Each structure stands twice: as C-alpha cells, then as structure tokens.
Amino acid sequence: MFPPFSTAQWLLACLAAVGIGISKSGLPGISLLHVVIFAQLFPGIASTGVVLPMLVAGDTGAVLLFRRHAEWKYIFRTLPPAVVGVCTGWWLMGHLKATWFNPLIGGIVLVLAIMQLFRDWKPELWQRVPHSTVFACAIGFLAGITTMLANAAGPVMGLYLISVSLPKEAFVGTGAWFFLLINLIKVPFSLQRHLITVDSLGFNALMIPCIIVGLLVGKQLIPRIPQKAFDTLVIVFAVVASLRLLRVF
DSSP states (O other), X not given: OOOOOOHHHHHHHHHHHHHHHHHHHTOGGGHHHHHHHHHXXXXXXXXXXXXXXXXXXXXXXXXXXXXXXXXXXXXXHHXXXXXXXXXXXXXXXXXXXXXXXXXXXXXXXXXXXXXXXXXXXXXXXXSSGGGSHHHHHHHHHHHHHHHHHHSOOXXXXXXXXXXXXXXXXXXXXXXXXXXXXXXXXXXXXXXXXXXXXXXXXXXHHHHHHHHHHHHHHHHHHGGGSOHHHHHHHHHHHHHHHHHHHTTOO
16 A cells, blocks of 8 residues: 655655745745655556545645734735636646646746846836736746646745735735635546555655644744745745756756
C-alpha cells in the first residue's frame, strides 16, 4: 500500500510535507520545496494527485489558524476565473506533453514576478492595475491552470496578494481560503484522471503529522517577519521557483 521508499526518500517526503504546512501558514513561496521533492519521488503527472489531498489538509489547518484575517473580496474576484483555469488545466493534461507543464508555469510566474518588481520601481504607473477586475480575472485564471497542472499556484497568488498590499495575516488568511476552495474543486478532476488512488491516500495519511508540524512552525514565523521582508521573500521565492521550473538550475 505504501511506496517502497528508502530511508532517505521517506525523510525527504516528511521534509516536503513539513514544507506544505509552512507554505500554507507562513511562507507560501516555499511551496517550491514540496513541488520539487514530490515530483522526484512520484515522477510525471502522478505527483499532482499524490500531493493534492495533503494540500487540502494544509489549507484546512491554515483556515483554522487564520480564518479571521481573510479578505473575501479578493477571493470573490479570483475564484470564478480560477475554476475556469482548473477546467482548462484539466483539458491541457490530455493534450499537452507532461514535459511542457513546468516550463510553461515557470514562464508565467517569472513574468508576474518581473511585473511586481517593475511596480515597486515605478509604482505610479501600476497603481490601479492590481485592483482592476481584468487583472484579478487574469490572475485567477492563471492560478487555476498552474494549480491543476502542477500544484504550483502559490507564487502566482502570492504575487497578486502582495500587489494589492495585503498585510501578512490577511495575505495568509485570504490565500488559505482561496486554496482550500480551489483544491476541493480540483478533487473530482484528479479522480477522473485517476491521479488520486487508495494507495496515494494511505501515503497522505502518513504525512498528516508532518503537515501539522509545518503549520505550527509557519504560525510562529509570521509575527517575527517584518512586512517589507515578507513581501520581498514572496518575490524572491517566486523568482527561484520560476527559474527551477524553467530548469535554469
């Protein structure tokens, strides 16, 4: 029922599960950690189905910890187009080569990161853009595609939420609710692709304690990170994630 991992591989899996918890309750940018590790442990598109129930568990914990801090207007703006993006990503799974997924997502994230850096450099030119309906719909759509193809929408939404200048706690609370809802929506699509199985759910159950540890660590990190440093870390992690997905290193 459980994968025949070596001791080192089990340790990596536990580390990645802790990373899920931290990314959900503290630093969403480090989602690169579990994306990369689980992609190595479960090659190909299978990793997306293995990881999805763990993401739902992490989202649930983050909602319990930060539910009072959510800014629902940003969720309402991005969730409907994200659902369209999930449907598009599900369709792309049957029409694109799996090797194209990561470079495609990496390019999207890198463009968004560059846009945010340019906004910081010339704020007067981009003052209204992040708050526009068109921008929110575009971000939601991209988040839906990237989360369906590779569970890699953390940097996409992270860049959006700092672009609308959300404080740390509101950033985490809003992201927690958004991803809980969108990941639950993804479940039937993953089941249809046979990406979630009884065996993968058994593996997920073993990882739950590690996710809880990560959630508690992330909860402790948030008050200790200054807002400016938090925003900078989100951008840095997004750039690193995009370069890794583009196979620059």
